[in-house]
Amino acid sequence: MDPSQLYGWRRKALSSGLVAPLPQAAKEEVKFARVEPVASSTVEIVIGDVVVRVAGDIESDHLAKILRAVRKA
Numbered sequence: 001m002d003p004s005q006l007y008g009w010r011r012k013a014l015s016s017g018l019v020a021p022l023p024q025a026a027k028e029e030v031k032f033a034r035v036e037p038v039a040s041s042t043v044e045i046v047i048g049d050v051v052v053r054v055a056g057d058i059e060s061d062h063l064a065k066i067l068r069a070v071r072k073a
Contacts, residue, residue, distance in 0.1 A: 001043055001056050012060045018068060047071065 013019040041056035050070050054063060 001041070005056065009060050009063065013064055016064060018064055 014021065043054050043056055043058075045052040045054070045067070047067070047070050050073075052066060052070060054066070
């Protein structure tokens with residue numbers, strides 16, 4: 001995955017208004033459980049105890065719908 005792809009997704013998500021950045025005074029520290037480099041086009045997004053795996057070429061709108069559904073669950 002190219003870092004610019006991740007930043008592109010982030011920029012689109014923030015501009016859509018569906019995702020908001022964490023406030024500066026967030027009470028809980030955001031931590032990643034683990035980071036493992038892989039030679040794959042699959043992206044894993046961990047939200048709580050849920051792992052979302054998507055192909056690297058997923059459309060940002062579709063990814064946003066998936067993440068909204070996970071958050072509501």
